[in-house]
Amino acid sequence: MFVKHKYVYESLHKQIPIIIGLSMLPGLGYIFLGWLNHIVLPALIWYGLVSLLSIWGLSLYKSFDYDSMTSLELISWHNYISKFYLLMFSSWALIFILYGGETESKMHYIAIFTELGAAVVASTLLFSDRKVLIPILLVLMLPLSAYFLLIHEFYAYVLSLFSLVFMGVLFYSAHSSDKLLEKTQYQASHDQLTKLFNRHSFIDTLQRKVNELEKHQNYSYLLLIDLDHFKTVNDSLGHDVGDKLLEEVALRLKDIAKDENIIARLGGDEFVLLGKGFIDSDKCISHAMRLSNELLQSLKNVYSIEPHNLYLSASIGVSLLSPQCLNANTFIKEADIAMYEVKEKGRDGVILFNDKLSKRVESHLKIEHRLHSALKNNEIYLHYQPQLNIKQEIIGCEVLVRWKNEDLGVVPPDVFIPIAEQIGYMVPLGEFILEEAFKTFKKWNEEGLILEQFSINISMRQLFHYSFVLDVGRMCQKYLNEDLQKKIIFEVTETILAEDMNKVVSVMNSIRKYLDIRFSMDDFGTGYSSLSYLQKLPINELKIDRSFISELSKDKNDQEIVLTILAMAKTFGLKVVAEGVETREHYEFLKKNNCDILQGYYYSKPLDKDDFESYMRHNRFSL
CATH class of the missing domain: 1.20.900 (Dbl Homology Domain; Chain A)
Structure with a gap:
């Protein structure tokens, strides 16, 4: 035909x-x-x-x-x-x-x-x-x-x-x-480099395919193929090598897919494949998953591009084309969502778009839409969780952001913060958090509520923003004296270590040198931590992730990990904060092994500003 x-x-x-x-x-x-x-x-x-x-x-x-x-x-x-x-x-x-x-x-x-x-x-x-x-x-x-x-x-x-x-x-x-x-x-x-269909041409073809499926009540599939870490190859070895690699990928796709499928390059390192028609949806899905795995194996074979032998993997999202939907772009979007799910789970895999993913994306879009107006509607507010020393005296707190929306209710920060990062909302949100936190810290100090340290979480996007150091300096000058500035701690997570290490160190050193603000490594032990990082990074404190604290009384492995972190911190001259302290047993273990600072529900949940003030005034005690 x-x-x-x-x-x-x-x-x-x-x-x-x-x-x-x-x-x-x-x-x-x-x-x-x-x-x-x-x-x-x-x-x-x-x-x-x-x-x-x-x-x-x-x-x-x-x-x-x-x-x-x-x-x-x-x-x-x-x-x-x-x-x-x-x-x-x-x-x-x-x-x-x-x-x-x-x-x-x-x-x-x-x-x-x-x-x-x-x-x-x-x-x-x-x-x-x-x-x-x-x-x-x-x-x-x-x-x-x-x-x-x-x-x-x-x-x-x-x-x-x-x-x-x-x-x-x-x-x-x-x-x-x-x-x-x-x-x-x-x-x-057609794409000039690979000679495959380009995006515009493919969408025309896909729309006609969708119309056919609707008329004949058939099914088909769409595979969205994204090469893993291709940018690294392109940046490190040059665009000539990258182009040859893309040409070879196109040849492998055509070899596996044969004539029954339509293949296109959507742009960059992203390819798409449209399958033939099926009467039965289960057979269609089975064929799509089998073909996807064949493609994965083929794409992982060595690429001999003189003088290099290169290896690649791919992330593939699969969308089932059903006769109930008539919009071609919907299927590309579904496959794209499934492909990014593969990326989040470690790459080199295949995921079929399903109802669970659909509901999550729908929820994501609702949050994204409402998040843009959250600051304007005064929906963002701060809580403060007390931090105590080994004598159980209040010596500081961690600032935690909260969001309550009229439609969504209370949205957990581990849900909306990643979305804020993705949509570029983290910079204005982070600026609001810093300003509100500094105001509160100044007010408490003026009222005689003295803290030794005041910890605020900083995201990667904030830290790398071109005006971050200047913005923090401006707010410090507006709200904090020199003594208060020295008590500020910026908490960064281990994921920041996946970025350009030299750039991370440079920004952190600038903040320490010019603003006298210290740094803490949050969620330590869960990600990229290593001795070499501890040597390079200008940090003053480690925060043991709550996942290691929660099973301290039962799990000897967690006990060994905590002891190792404590010993490591002592070697590097760092203070240690234990998050997630919830029981007397947790406290006794950490006290016995000389953990510096404790934080968790055993002492207090995160409190709003007024409740924290009351806690400070009435609960300076030892348990």
Whole structure:
């Protein structure tokens, strides 16, 4: 089943009213001249035939809708439109035959020139489809050539030969124009590097596939393939190596996918594959998952790009194309969501988009939408969780952000903070948190509520923002004196270590040097921590992740981990904060092993500003 390029169908469709107009109007001239010369009947009969053909042509014109038609419908429409054009131009050959012998009235001259004109019109308007044009030119020009031959004069033989030459010129001209248009359309619809379909062309194809599925109640699948860590290869080895790698990936995709699938490059290192149709959805999913795993294995084989031997993996998101949905972009979005789920789970895998993912994305979008107006609507507020020393005296607190929305209720920070990071909202949110926290710290100090340290969480996006150091400096100057500044601790998580280490160290050193603010490594032990990082990073404190504290009384492994962290901190001269202290047993273990600072529900949950003040005033005690 061969479907022509979109431009061919659209060109043939666009010419219908032009061809009808160029047939009907000159046809009136034949009727008028026939009436003048008393030979009007052939023109009237011919005009009636052309009128019937025109009505058919207009019905074909109205029935065409490329975006909603299936492949079979397009092929059927093309067959009909080919017949229409052949019959319409054959009618001009007929009028030439009817009036070519009218030498006394001189109408044979008009018949000859209209035949030549029809040939020029056909080659000019229908050059985009040679299979339509070739029989039309033969129908028009061969009778003319034969006409001159039958005159049996030398000049007529020359004219007969010229007619054939003229037909050849028209063929050549149409062929050249078609080739140029075909080249232009190919460049517009294909990726220059990989020679695969590009995004725009693929979406057109996908939409037509979706229409077919809806009409036949079939299923198909879409695979979105994203290369893992391709940017690293591109940046480190150069774009020439990266381009060759993409070309090789395209070849492997075509080799595995065969002719039954349509493959495109959406951009960068992202490829997409559209499968064939299936009657049964389970078989469709099974085939899609099997093909995805074959692709994964093929893409992981070594790439020999001189002088390098490279290895890649891929993350593949799968979307089931069902006949219930008619929007092509929806399926690309679903596959994209599934692909990013693979990324979050460690890459090098396949995930099928499902209802669970859909609900999570829907929830994500709701949060994202409402988060943009959270500050403006005064929905963001701060809580403070006390930190105590080993004598159980309050010596500080951690500032924790909270969000309560009228529709969503209380949204946990571990839900909305990552979303704020993704949508670029973390910088204004972080600025609000810092300003509110500094105001509160200043107020408490003025009221005699003295703390030794005041910890605030800082995100990676905040830390790397171009104006972060200046913004913090401005707020320190506005709210804090030198003594208070020295008590501020910025908490960063271990995930920051996945970034450019030199840049991280540079920013942290600037803040320490110019603002006298210290740093704490939060959630220590859960991610990228290593001795080399502890040596390089300008930190003053480690916070043991609550996951190691929660099972201290039961799990000897957790006990060993905590003891190791405490010993490591002592070696590097760092203080240690234990998060998640919830029982007397936790406290006794940490006290016995000289943990510096304790934080958790055993002492207090996070409190709003007023409750924390009350806690400070009335609960300075030892347990």
